[in-house]
Amino acid sequence: MVSCSKLLNTSQMANFVSDGLLVFNGLIPESINSEVMRELDDGKIQGRAAAAGQPLSDLWQQSHGIGAMMRMAEVQGIIESLVGPSPLYDHHAAHRVPPRHHEGQFWHVDAIIDVRTHFDIQIFYFPHDTPRVMGGTLFLPGSHLRRAHEFDISRHQNFRGQLPIVCPAGTVVVGHHGLWHCAQPNHTDSMRYMIKIRINPTVRQKLLWDTSDLHDPDVPNILSRNHGWYGEDDRLEICNRIKLWRFLVGDDKYDVNYWLTRIENQPS
Numbered sequence: 001m002v003s004c005s006k007l008l009n010t011s012q013m014a015n016f017v018s019d020g021l022l023v024f025n026g027l028i029p030e031s032i033n034s035e036v037m038r039e040l041d042d043g044k045i046q047g048r049a050a051a052a053g054q055p056l057s058d059l060w061q062q063s064h065g066i067g068a069m070m071r072m073a074e075v076q077g078i079i080e081s082l083v084g085p086s087p088l089y090d091h092h093a094a095h096r097v098p099p100r101h102h103e104g105q106f107w108h109v110d111a112i113i114d115v116r117t118h119f120d121i122q123i124f125y126f127p128h129d130t131p132r133v134m135g136g137t138l139f140l141p142g143s144h145l146r147r148a149h150e151f152d153i154s155r156h157q158n159f160r161g162q163l164p165i166v167c168p169a170g171t172v173v174v175g176h177h178g179l180w181h182c183a184q185p186n187h188t189d190s191m192r193y194m195i196k197i198r199i200n201p202t203v204r205q206k207l208l209w210d211t212s213d214l215h216d217p218d219v220p221n222i223l224s225r226n227h228g229w230y231g232e233d234d235r236l237e238i239c240n241r242i243k244l245w246r247f248l249v250g251d252d253k254y255d256v257n258y259w260l261t262r263i264e265n266q267p268s
């Protein structure tokens, strides 16, 4: 268990539901960041080397880099707030993008066929300063509930509201599994490192965060955010977010601005 002070608050949870991601700039200290890059160079954090579906806590127990990072109370608090205690390891990807690698990835979603309300999280960890010229990962806030399939979205180049992760060393982004994203080119003379780890819940995702501010009056505004890229379709996304918020708070009557109540009114 982590101390309550490390759990996310209600406003952060609402922002996760609205944007599909949370950014924690410079969360991980330099001592761990440099050890992680050493582990990556030594091939000790190979992607897909571990079996999917095992307890996350079984992984990297001897590691002072990635293991120490995952054991930090702040990281545990993020994980526990979103997927609860005793989560499972799904897979991870250890990225070393060489200097002058001028190609980026196509826009994609890592989910396969995934229409659950229950969700996995993906941790994206940037162990060194990542300026725009080095890429970072490009995310599309508010895309996670659009249920796109893998590379079906790859024909797109740029979206209004896209968010390049330009960040200080030790930044952690936690995203919903449905979030649209793509790696950006590395135009620098240095290696670019990034580790992504996907995590599954083993408990019902309900009120797992620090709920002392559960009735934060700003939640409806956060859930109503318009990210711009979907034009006039913002109401569809707001409805999707209200459904996810209902699931998370365990209240199937929760609504914002009468959006769902109106369409659920089916007198017989």
Ligand SMILES: O=C(O)CCC(=O)C(=O)O
Binding pocket: 093, 095, 105, 110, 136, 137, 138, 181, 182, 183, 184, 194, 196
């Ligand atoms: O390298 C990146 O920035 C993103 C990589 C990616 O798409 C992934 O690991 O799923």
Ligand SMILES: [Fe+2]
Binding pocket: 108, 109, 110, 181
């Ligand atoms: Fe990806």
